[in-house]
Amino acid sequence: MRDCCYTPDKWDVLIVDNEIDILNVTKFALFNFKYMDKKLNLINASSKAEAMEKLKANPNISVAFIDIIMEENDSGLKLVEYIRKELNNYKIRLVIRTGQPGDYPERKVIEKYEINDYKSKDELTEDELFCTMTTAIRGYCDLIMLEYYKELEHQLIQDSKMSSMGEMIGMIAHQWQQPLNLMSLITGELEMSHSSNNLDVFNFESFINRTYNQIHYMSQTINDFRGFLKPDREKKLFNVKKSLESIFTILDVILKQKNIKYALNSENNYLLNGYETEFKQAVINIITNAKDVLSEKIIEKGFIKINIKLINNEIIISIKDxxxxxxxxxxxxxxxxxxxxxxxxxxxxxxxxxxxxVIENSFNGKILCKNWKRGAEFIIKMPNVKVGIISD
Ligand SMILES: Nc1ncnc2c1ncn2[C@@H]1O[C@H](COP(=O)(O)OP(=O)(O)OP(=O)(O)O)[C@@H](O)[C@H]1O
Ligand SMILES: [Mg+2]
Incomplete structure (x- = not known):
């Protein structure tokens, strides 16, 4: 049995027809119908206006069978337009049923209106109805599943952003440790000089300057991180090399502490168009992995090298450790x-x-990984590249 994340008690199905006999026959024919062990909840409407009301009151209707000719010759088609364009409902599966297929040829109706199936009323035997209904509900389930997975993926990306925020806060704390220690030393010295009456103007100014330097360094660190995490509102051109440099500014202290050298080479000023923060996030994940493996295995002379070049109008970014x-x-x-x-x-x-x-969906690029003699190499390929300089 297929899986569907949306499992209502019953499948809401709307039958729109102005002939009471058709409504009754449909109800009878589908009486025993079940999909994924759930029966149907048939909702009837005998005009376009009534159908519109029922649709508004029941937003989870999965399928609608719609007659074309009702109070007007094209009421059903107008209803289709209303559902797709005004309600903006592209999930509900729409099956057109008509008693006069000659007036509204199948091909033309399918081409012009966003319906999912077209049936002539005399085609609708019990078996035919069963098949049509099964296919329609299955299609509806597929769309719901797709929506669910998209939402799940979005949530995953959010979760991972939160977890890298946590990592960033850890790095800020790390970078602040040294200036905080220094300031505590300076304050201690100041206290001692004061109590031993050695605090002349020269000493005092030196204490003040050293303290300001540390404060400046701390505020600079915070600004770097703030700029780094700021979500982009719109896609824009950005300089790939500069973007990667800013990653190393953030990671500098941690890499130095782990004795990992890094180098960044770029033949030119290559520009990419997109959300820069997403790009940085994508690359930082690769660099963090390299840092993890180098510090875990305590590799002597550990390094991370990034090379950027242009081949056949694709930016090739290689990240090697x-x-x-x-x-x-x-x-x-x-x-x-x-x-x-x-x-x-x-x-x-x-x-x-x-x-x-990020690389595939936001930048239309590709990423691959291979091992070389002494480590891993990640290669990112980005298409449609510009070369040039942008002012900041
Ligand atoms: N540079 C690398 N060298 C060796 N192995 C690597 C390298 N980069 C990634 N890997 C391997 O790929 C796996 C998947 O990496 P990925 O970044 O997706 O997850 P993770 O690092 O294990 O966890 P997280 O990123 O959530 O902390 C890693 O667990 C590791 O085994
Ligand atoms: Mg990782």
């Missing part, structure tokens, strides 16, 4: 799947999944 490489079982694609991690409880396995998602 010497951390021993990716577990072969995860190559070439497994490591990009969600929840794939070799870090036990320390990893969520979402990092590279998000990275791939």
């Amino acid at each position: 010497n951390g021993g490489g990716v577990d072969k079982r995860l190559l070439p694609n497994k490591l990009f799947e969600n929840y794939i991690t070799t870090k036990g409880l320390k990893g969520t396995g979402m990092g590279l999944y998000i990275t791939k998602h």
